[in-house]
Amino acid sequence: MKGIVFIMDGLGDRPLKELNNQTPLQAANTPNLDKMAKKGINGIMDSIKPGIRPGSDTAHISILGYDPNIVYTGRGPFEACGVGIDIFPGDIAFRCNFSTVNDEFIVTDRRAGRIRDNTSSIISKLNEMKIEEYEDIEIVFKESTGHRAVLVLRGEGLSDKVSDADPKIEGKPPKIVVAKDDSAEAKKTADLLNKIVKKSYELIKNHPINLNRVEKNEPPANIIIPRGAGAVPDVEPLNSKYSLNSACIAETGLIMGIARFAGMEIIEVDGATGGVDTNLDNIVDTIMDNVKNSDYDFFLVNIDGADEAGHDGNYKEKLEFIEKVDDIVVSKLLELKDTIIILTADHSTPISVMDHSADPVPIMINGSDIRVDGVNKFNEIDATKGGLLRIRGSDVMDIILDLMGKSPKFGA
Numbered sequence: 542m543k544g545i546v547f548i549m550d551g552l553g554d555r556p557l558k559e560l561n562n563q564t565p566l567q568a569a570n571t572p573n574l575d576k577m578a579k580k581g582i583n584g585i586m587d588s589i590k591p592g593i594r595p596g597s598d599t600a601h602i603s604i605l606g607y608d609p610n611i612v613y614t615g616r617g618p619f620e621a622c623g624v625g626i627d628i629f630p631g632d633i634a635f636r637c638n639f640s641t642v643n644d645e646f647i648v649t650d651r652r653a654g655r656i657r658d659n660t661s662s663i664i665s666k667l668n669e670m671k672i673e674e675y676e677d678i679e680i681v682f683k684e685s686t687g688h689r690a691v692l693v694l695r696g697e698g699l700s701d702k703v704s705d706a707d708p709k710i711e712g713k714p715p716k717i718v719v720a721k722d723d724s725a726e727a728k729k730t731a732d733l734l735n736k737i738v739k740k741s742y743e744l745i746k747n748h749p750i751n752l753n754r755v756e757k758n759e760p761p762a763n764i765i766i767p768r769g770a771g772a773v774p775d776v777e778p779l780n781s782k783y784s785l786n787s788a789c790i791a792e793t794g795l796i797m798g799i800a801r802f803a804g805m806e807i808i809e810v811d812g813a814t815g816g817v818d819t820n821l822d823n824i825v826d827t828i829m830d831n832v833k834n835s836d837y838d839f840f841l842v843n844i845d846g847a848d849e850a851g852h853d854g855n856y857k858e859k860l861e862f863i864e865k866v867d868d869i870v871v872s873k874l875l876e877l878k879d880t881i882i883i884l885t886a887d888h889s890t891p892i893s894v895m896d897h898s899a900d901p902v903p904i905m906i907n908g909s910d911i912r913v914d915g916v917n918k919f920n921e922i923d924a925t926k927g928g929l930l931r932i933r934g935s936d937v938m939d940i941i942l943d944l945m946g947k948s949p950k951f952g953a
């Protein structure tokens with residue numbers, strides 16, 4: 542028996558007036574998701590606990606059975622690991638955005654128009670960066686999916702106890718980074734980071750890729766804005782924790798990084814953009830091929846498009862993306878035999894909030910020998926009537942392992 546935890550990132554939502562007071566998932570035409578709900582057991586899930594607004598990072602850590610309060614040191618190292626940078630003790634890693642600032646140094650687009658192409662050539666320029674007072678510190682940038690990038694600082698006397706430069710909204714300048722404790726290390730790291738943000742603008746504002754973007758009326762990726770400082774986390778390998786042979790099929794560096802830290806194999810997919818334009822055919826072919834033909838017995842799958850549409854406040858894109866996933870991906874998942882599938886989200890990204898909320902997400906389980914309940918539609922509202930009731934992310938691994946016949950008996 543194989544197992545799949547399939548996460549539609551940011552899927553959960555709230556009722557919208559534009560959709561007759563339905564959520565995008567309710568309003569979408571999803572015959573395959575509904576078929577799965579009808580054949581399965583349904584419920585709602587708080588990926589951490591009720592009322593806690595999770596990041597995708599802490600939510601996935603929790604769903605994989607780790608306590609984010611212990612394992613999570615910050616988003617940076619997971620993003621870095623996901624783009625293939627090894628993080629060592631002493632290193633401090635950050636998630637960065639390619640953003641756009643105007644001549645007054647005000648952020649006019651936190652995602653530089655969701656830039657997709659040529660960020661590696663901007664990164665090459667950034668990697669020439671030297672900061673005079675800190676020449677002993679190695680500064681490493683690497684691009685990730687879309688507008689996302691990573692910064693790693695390597696050298697003596699650094700700390701992850703520093704605040705974010707990301708103002709989180711447009712119309713403000715990048716935030717001045719401050720030390721979160723009194724240590725000389727935190728003060729040094731904050732000062733260095735402030736200099737890196739300024740220097741990034743000097744280095745890349747006139748990069749040919751950006752001059753070209755300006756010419757085409759696209760927001761230039763003319764600054765790097767870091768957030769989510771973190772030192773190397775200590776993660777027990779998932780395979781030894783649960784006696785599994787596990788793999789991850791994901792689109793974004795963050796999820797791949799969490800999986801890599803958990804010792805999972807990463808299976809990359811051509812054409813996976815992390816957006817609503819992603820190549821769903823390639824994603825589902827990769828899932829089907831590996832579930833049927835590989836030795837992996839457990840898969841974490843993450844597709845990110847619904848979350849991006851949620852952050853952009855675009856209900857049409859979210860609804861259409863859900864319908865595409867239903868048609869291209871879920872239709873095929875229904876064909877799988879001898880496989881337990883848990884399909885859910887890591888958190889809600891309501892259109893009206895344009896960020897994550899603590900609203901619980903729908904969750905359903907499919908496979909043979911499931912106690913089918915009376916729910917026959919997959920959405921946030923119908924799911925509340927299902928047999929799973931309300932669970933937490935930290936319950937997911939225990940439930941799937943049990944249904945896969947892999948759960949050790951507690952007691953004699």
Ligand SMILES: O=C(O)[C@H](O)COP(=O)(O)O
Nearest residue numbers: 597638651652689848852
């Ligand atoms: O898409 C992501 O990486 C995050 O979930 C949202 O981050 P952003 O607001 O920086 O795009």
Ligand SMILES: [Mg+2]
Nearest residue numbers: 550551597887
């Ligand atoms: Mg997410």
